[in-house]
Amino acid sequence: MRTFFELVKLSARRQFTYRAAAFAGLATNVFFGLLRAAVMVALYGERGEAAGISLQAAITYTGISQAVIAFLDLFGWWQVIQSVYSGQISGDLLKPMDYFRFWMAQDLGRALVNLAGRGVLIMLFYAAVFDIVLPGQPGQWLGLLAALLLAWMVSFAWRFLVNLTAFWVPNAVGIGRLGYSLSWLMSGFLMPLRFYPEWFQKLCNLTPFPHMINTIVEVYLGLLSGPEMMAALLHQALWAAALTSACYLVLRAGVRRLVILGG
Amino acid sequence: MRRMPIVVRELKKTYQVALQRRGALGALRSLVNRKTRLVRAVDGISFEIAPGELVGYLGPNGAGKSTTLKILTGLLVPTSGEVQVGEFVPWRQRRSYVAHIGAVFGQRTSLWWDLPVIESLELLQHIYDVAPGKFRHNLDEFRKLLDLDAFVDTPVRSLSLGQRMRADLCAALLHEPPVLFLDEPTIGLDVVAKERIRQFIRHINQQRGVSVVLTTHDLSDVQKLCQRVMIIDKGRLLFDGQLSKLQERFGGRRQVVVDFGERYEAVQVEGAEVTQHEGQRATFEFEQGTISASELIGRISARYRIQDLQVREPDIEATIRRIYEQRLLG
Amino acid sequence: MGRIFGLYRRLVAIRIRAQMQDRSSFLLETLSTVLVSGVTFVTLALVIQRFEGIGGWSLGEIAFLYGLVEVSFGLMDMIFSGFDPRDFGNRVRLGTFDQMLLRPVDITLQVFSSEFIVRRLGRIAQGAVVLAVGLHLVEIEWTAAKVLYLPLVMLGQIAFFGSLFIIGSTITFWTVESIEVINIFTYGGAEMMSYPMHIYPDWLRRFFTYLLPAIFLNYYPALYFLNKPDPFGAPGWAAFLSPLVGAGMLALSLAIWRVGIWHYQSTGT
Numbered sequence: 001m002r003t004f005f006e007l008v009k010l011s012a013r014r015q016f017t018y019r020a021a022a023f024a025g026l027a028t029n030v031f032f033g034l035l036r037a038a039v040m041v042a043l044y045g046e047r048g049e050a051a052g053i054s055l056q057a058a059i060t061y062t063g064i065s066q067a068v069i070a071f072l073d074l075f076g077w078w079q080v081i082q083s084v085y086s087g088q089i090s091g092d093l094l095k096p097m098d099y100f101r102f103w104m105a106q107d108l109g110r111a112l113v114n115l116a117g118r119g120v121l122i123m124l125f126y127a128a129v130f131d132i133v134l135p136g137q138p139g140q141w142l143g144l145l146a147a148l149l150l151a152w153m154v155s156f157a158w159r160f161l162v163n164l165t166a167f168w169v170p171n172a173v174g175i176g177r178l179g180y181s182l183s184w185l186m187s188g189f190l191m192p193l194r195f196y197p198e199w200f201q202k203l204c205n206l207t208p209f210p211h212m213i214n215t216i217v218e219v220y221l222g223l224l225s226g227p228e229m230m231a232a233l234l235h236q237a238l239w240a241a242a243l244t245s246a247c248y249l250v251l252r253a254g255v256r257r258l259v260i261l262g263g
Numbered sequence: 264m265r266r267m268p269i270v271v272r273e274l275k276k277t278y279q280v281a282l283q284r285r286g287a288l289g290a291l292r293s294l295v296n297r298k299t300r301l302v303r304a305v306d307g308i309s310f311e312i313a314p315g316e317l318v319g320y321l322g323p324n325g326a327g328k329s330t331t332l333k334i335l336t337g338l339l340v341p342t343s344g345e346v347q348v349g350e351f352v353p354w355r356q357r358r359s360y361v362a363h364i365g366a367v368f369g370q371r372t373s374l375w376w377d378l379p380v381i382e383s384l385e386l387l388q389h390i391y392d393v394a395p396g397k398f399r400h401n402l403d404e405f406r407k408l409l410d411l412d413a414f415v416d417t418p419v420r421s422l423s424l425g426q427r428m429r430a431d432l433c434a435a436l437l438h439e440p441p442v443l444f445l446d447e448p449t450i451g452l453d454v455v456a457k458e459r460i461r462q463f464i465r466h467i468n469q470q471r472g473v474s475v476v477l478t479t480h481d482l483s484d485v486q487k488l489c490q491r492v493m494i495i496d497k498g499r500l501l502f503d504g505q506l507s508k509l510q511e512r513f514g515g516r517r518q519v520v521v522d523f524g525e526r527y528e529a530v531q532v533e534g535a536e537v538t539q540h541e542g543q544r545a546t547f548e549f550e551q552g553t554i555s556a557s558e559l560i561g562r563i564s565a566r567y568r569i570q571d572l573q574v575r576e577p578d579i580e581a582t583i584r585r586i587y588e589q590r591l592l593g
Numbered sequence: 594m595g596r597i598f599g600l601y602r603r604l605v606a607i608r609i610r611a612q613m614q615d616r617s618s619f620l621l622e623t624l625s626t627v628l629v630s631g632v633t634f635v636t637l638a639l640v641i642q643r644f645e646g647i648g649g650w651s652l653g654e655i656a657f658l659y660g661l662v663e664v665s666f667g668l669m670d671m672i673f674s675g676f677d678p679r680d681f682g683n684r685v686r687l688g689t690f691d692q693m694l695l696r697p698v699d700i701t702l703q704v705f706s707s708e709f710i711v712r713r714l715g716r717i718a719q720g721a722v723v724l725a726v727g728l729h730l731v732e733i734e735w736t737a738a739k740v741l742y743l744p745l746v747m748l749g750q751i752a753f754f755g756s757l758f759i760i761g762s763t764i765t766f767w768t769v770e771s772i773e774v775i776n777i778f779t780y781g782g783a784e785m786m787s788y789p790m791h792i793y794p795d796w797l798r799r800f801f802t803y804l805l806p807a808i809f810l811n812y813y814p815a816l817y818f819l820n821k822p823d824p825f826g827a828p829g830w831a832a833f834l835s836p837l838v839g840a841g842m843l844a845l846s847l848a849i850w851r852v853g854i855w856h857y858q859s860t861g862t
Contacts, residue, residue: 024774031777034797035785042648042792043640050644171618174625181629185636195640278860338694340859354858362697371688373695377611389603390696392596 003097004105011109015117026118029066030125036062037130051194057221060133061192063126064217070114071148072155072212074187075180079103080163081172084258093255100160100247107156115148135220143229147219150236154211157243158183164247167254182207188214194223208239265363267349267441267474269312269335274344276305276330276498304330305341306498312476314441317468319489319506320478323587327498328478332446335476336366348442362391365435365473369447372427373434374419380430381415384437391438398437405433408463425456432463436473443467445477449484461487482583496587510582511551518575519547519559524568532562543570597702604706608674612711619712626715634659634723648792650821653730658815659787660724665750666783667717669758672751674708678761678775685765685857700854701847704762733818742833746814749839750786753810756839756846757782763846763853778805786811791824806842809834 015022037059044055053061069075080103083089093099126132135141162179166172184190186209193201193214204210215232218224224232279299305327312318322328333339334346337353337360346353351360367373374383388398406412409429414422422430428448435443448464449457465488467473479485485492485506492509494502502509519535523543530537534554535547549559556574563569612619634656641652650658670677684690684707693703733739761775782805790798790812801807809831816823817832 020768027774028776028781031781032784035781035793038793038797039647039788042788043644045644045648047644171615171621174618174621177622178625178628181625184629185632190633190636191640195643196636197639197643200636200639333691336695338691338858357694358697358699361695366695368688368691371692373692375607375611377614378607382607386603386607389600390698392697 004101007097007102007105008109008112011106012113013109015110015113022118025070026121029069029118029122033062033066033122033126036065051192052223053192053194053221054133056131057133057223058192059130060126060221061217063123063130063132064220065189065213067119067122068115068148068151068213068216069189070118071111072152073107073110073114073159074155074183074189074212077107077159078163078173078176080160081166081176084163084166084172089258093258099255100244100251103160104156107159108152111152111156133221136222139226140219140222140229143219143233144216146233147216147236150233150240151212151216153240154208154236154243155183157240157247158208158212160247161243161250164250164254167257183209183212186210187212188217192217208243211236211239265349265441266314267351267363268314269310269442269474269476270345270347271311271335272309272345274305274308274331274334274346275303275342276327276334276339277342278302278304303498305334307344308495308498308500310493310500310503312474314474315468315472316491317464317475317489318477319485319492320476320495321480321482321485321492321583322478322495323480326496328495329446331495332366332368332444332476332478336364336444337361362438363440363442365438365440365443367428367431367435367443367445367448369428369445369450372419372431374427374430376420377418379416379418380411380422383419383430384415384434387434387437393438397439401437401439402433405436408466409433410459425452425459428452428456428460429463432460436467439471440473442474442476445475447479448477449479449481457481457484464488494583494586501586516548517551517556519549519556519563520573520575521545521547521563521567521569522571524570527567530567532559532566534562535559597699600698601702601706604703605709608707608709609711623712623715626712627719630663630716630719631722634719648789650789651731653727654815654819654821655788656723656727657731657733657819658727658789658811660720660722660727661747661815662750662783662787662811663720664717664724665720665747666754667713667715667720668747669751669754670716671710671713673705673755673758674710674713675704675706676755676758676762677708677710678758678765678779680708681762682765682768690857694858701850731819734820739818742814743818746810746835749835749837750810752836752839752843753807754779754783756842759843759846759850763850766853766857782807789815806834806838809838 040058040062041055044050044058048055050058080089083092089099092102095102123132127134135144158179162176163172165175169175186204186207188204188210193204193210196204204214215236218232219229278301280302308327308331320328320331330339334341335348335353337357340354348360349363351363353360373387374380375386378386384402387393388395393401406415409432411429411433414426414430417426419427419430432448445464449460452460461484464475464477468475477484477488490505492502492504492506493500494509518538521544523530523545526543530540530545532547535549537545538548539546547559547563560569560572563572637659638652638656641647641655646652647655675681681690681704689707690704693700693707696703757775757779761779764775782801785793785801786807790801790808793801798808802809813823813827813832814835815821823831
């Protein structure tokens with residue numbers, strides 16, 4: 001466990017070397033956020049509310065969805081793929097630390113810095129420019145923290161799983177793009193899932209993707225009653241556990257294959 | 264073939280190097296108010312190279328070798344000074360100029376990473392507009408000399424470093440340039456691969472009369488290839504002349520290492536200096552030309568009982584290190 | 594001229610062949626692009642339908658604008674692959690750009706033909722479908738002028754987006770690191786231009802009118818094709834500036850590019 005936290009710290013510190021990129025990313029997130037907020041306003045038109053979401057909440061949503069991108073790193077994490085192809089993995093597997101946890105620790109460090117840095121800055125910017133919604137009761141804040149942590153776990157396990165295809169195919173990046181595009185579409189990153197027709201929402205809810213962004217949004221905006229929130233968090237936790245188990249199973253098979261083929 | 268002498272006069276290149284500030288705030292401040300430092304990469308260099316010469320350009324890392332070469336190949340514009348290669352000023356007429364030179368930058372390839380070698384070479388034929396007959400003829404010759412056949416159909420990314428260098432040399436010469444610039448052509452290669460590259464460079468220099476300027480920090484490259492050597496450090500030319508002259512002037516001290524038959528308290532011989540004396544072994548150093556080795560050995564044996572001895576020639580590496588360290592020519 | 598065109602064709606053909614070496618991954622990536630961008634629009638359409646349009650524009654009208662911009666951007670993204678700012682910084686750093694300077698062929702032509710990413714066809718195909726759906730839904734009153742002008746609008750957009758790529762790559766001569774900020778103008782610009790410009794706050798729209806004249810490339814031509822009134826009261830010829838603005842931006846970007854090369858050669862990063 002100590003190694004785990006050391007790795008988290010190390011990776012968090014490493015984030016500070018990418019300052020220029022972080023500023024650029026922040027600017028990009030803010031720009032896209034403003035763009036989406038404008039689209040939202042135009043969509044609502046004369047309406048004050050749609051699908052139980054007020055215009056004010058919808059604008060806040062555009063901020064939240066941009067604020068969590070860097071935190072969840074949903075659309076382009078290829079590190080395990082690169083490590084498998086470069087052979088770096090053989091060395092990492094020899095380390096006295098579980099391979100999944102090895103990456104999880106590093107991703108956690110990266111995620112926390114991006115949440116505290118980019119995420120919070122974006123929301124502060126939104127608070128300055130728009131009249132945004134804030135979670136009310138302490139229970140909602142606690143729920144939000146849990147939702148964020150669980151969302152990161154679901155996202156990490158999914159990304160790790162996608163990366164593991166590199167053990168079997170020579171161009172896992174292609175598969176990865178497909179995998180990431182599913183989270184792009186079904187996580188509620190483009191629009192709050194409540195805006196979609198019933199059947200599409202149902203379809204999404206059969207997958208882990210809504211638990212990456214949509215759950216955070218619903219908890220933050222207070223769209224769920226107390227018991228509903230608990231159910232959503234439980235659902236999220238179940239997916240985190242399921243995907244993590246899948247990671248371990250697939251990883252074991254992959255490592256066995258690597259050993260047989262001799263890297 | 265065109266004759267393209269190289270003339271360099273008072274060449275200078277200075278860079279502004281931005282100083283990094285620390286911390287997030289520092290990064291922001293750097294954006295607004297950049298602090299810079301002036302670096303003199305090349306600081307007033309002059310030389311001439313006649314057609315057909317093979318010149319080694321030697322110096323430690325960061326001495327200004329690559330900067331000079333980048334200026335000579337037209338990649339970089341100097342701060343001041345003149346360069347004339349044949350009728351060209353490299354950076355002013357870059358596009359027409361580069362058609363008449365060959366250049367290989369050791370760590371980078373001019374070939375297409377994901378293409379088989381032969382396709383890269385054929386593409387270069389079109390880029391340099393080489394007549395098909397001339398192209399065939401040159402390709403056939405280089406294929407033999409560089410032994411390319413084993414890997415012409417292999418993508419460049421799968422070549423070993425030595426193979427890649429051979430392919431790059433071939434690529435640099437297909438359009439028959441009268442001048443060839445090589446930046447560290449043997450870097451990272453094993454002894455056999457180095458020797459093969461050197462043989463080829465010697466061949467195109469002697470048989471085709473191509474002028475070659477090569478930078479290196481491997482002294483055996485210089486010893487085995489170059490009649491003339493230029494030494495640069497901190498942007499200044501420290502030496503320009505025959506390799507043998509360098510030895511004479513700066514590496515002049517030869518050594519005789521003697522193992523005595525018994526222990527002596529102090530040893531001393533006229534005409535040589537004892538630089539080391541430990542147990543029964545002593546090292547005598549003497550200036551070349553003042554006394555011959557046999558004469559010195561005679562004097563030693565007249566005074567002491569010798570059991571064994573060896574004569575050491577001056578070490579060029581040590582010579583050059585001394586030049587750098589003591590700035591003998593500064 | 595013939596030699597230049599021949600060389601261009603040869604260099605691009607090489608790039609295409611390299612991508613086809615691994616056919617399965619090529620198909621997979623193209624397919625995933627089609628799927629993603631296709632489904633992106635479908636989900637957007639579902640939302641638009643629920644809200645009965647955006648800013649007074651119907652789903653069909655939005656689809657027309659969106660499809661047009663997607664096709665142009667996709668085409669540009671393929672044709673100008675060599676100038677993609679995300680890769681260009683790497684090439685400078687790895688010395689590939691130096692190697693190009695060592696060849697006796699115009700440097701702009703070399704960079705232009707140094708990459709040609711075929712999987713962008715996925716996005717183009719998707720855009721074409723959306724455009725077709727849009728055309729089907731809105732029933733434009735076609736005139737000869739409109740038929741002739743549509744491809745010109747696309748050319749203008751391609752030139753416009755291409756100029757952003759060129760400027761983005763030029764900036765990397767100064768920053769070395771490829772900088773993400775340029776994404777705001779390229780990808781952000783494309784996304785923004787997919788919606789009618791009157792929905793944006795004034796300062797943003799003014800920026801994209803006077804500083805970066807994007808509004809003449811998508812919005813005014815779209816108003817003309819769709820016979821919609823202009824809420825800003827610009828003169829009628831504003832709709833016909835697309836090819837002009839595109840060509841002007843391209844020329845400007847190439848001039849900046851020249852300055853960038855000059856800077857690069859005098860500092861040598």
